[in-house]
Amino acid sequence: MNLTRRQMLCASVGAAAAGVFGFSLSASATPEATAESIKNFAGGKEPAMGGDLTLNTPEIAENGNTVPVEVSVASPMTDDDYVESVVIYAEGNPNPDVAVFHFTPMSGVAEAKTRMRLAKTQNVVAVAKTNKGQVFMDKKEVKVTIGGCGG
C-alpha cells in the first residue's frame, strides 16, 4: 500500500478521532436498523407520532459522552391504564439501543431521565407502549459538537 504523506495524515487523524470517541465509524447503525427494532418493540403496529409522549433532549450537545435525555408520557398510571415501557434509540450510534424503561402503576407518573452517549449528530427516537397496546413515538435531532468544530 502506497500512501502519500497527505493521505497518511488524514487516515491517522481519522483513526485518532474514532479512538478518542470510542466508536469506530464503519460500525454505525442505520435508521433502517432502528426502524426494525421499533417494529419489534411495537409488535408490528405503526407508532403514532407525537401524542402523549414527549422526548426532551438538548438541541446541541457539546459533549457526546453525556447527553441528558428525558422521556415523559401523559398517562393516568392506574391499574388498568398505564404505560408499560418506553424505549430510546439513537439512530447514528454503532448500536442503536440506548435504554428501556419499565414502569408500573406504582411509578405514579411515567417519567424518567438519564444521560446517554451519542457518536455524532443524529436523530434520537423514543417509543412508548401502554398496557392497552397503544404505541407512541417521538423524535428529536441532537447536534453533537466534537472539538468545538460545530455540528
Next chain:
Amino acid sequence: MDNIKPRVKVPKSASAGEVITIKTLINHPMESGLRKGKDGNLIPRQIINKFTCEFNGKPVFSCELEPAISANPYIEFSAKVTEAGTFKFSWLDDDGSVYETENKIAIK
C-alpha cells in the same frame, strides 16, 4: 468490581398518595466494548445492564441499560408513596455482581 458506591436521593417523608422523585447515581466506567486500549486491543465490555427499584417487595421501576449510557449512570424516575416502607435499589453488572442499597420513607 471494587469501589462501586451507589448513591440514591429519596425524600425522608411524604404524604400518602404523593408522587416523589427519586434520583440515583452509581460510579461505574460503563466500558462500551468498542473502545481500544493503549495496546490497540479492544477493551472488553463491562456495563451495568439492569437497574431495578422495589417498594416493600413490589416492583416500581426498572430499566435495561445498553453501552450507549454514559459512564457513572444517572437515573431519575418517580414513585407513588401510599404507605411507609423501604425502597430497595439494585444494579446488575455484566460480571454478575449486584450492587444494592435501601432507603426508608415515612408518611407525614
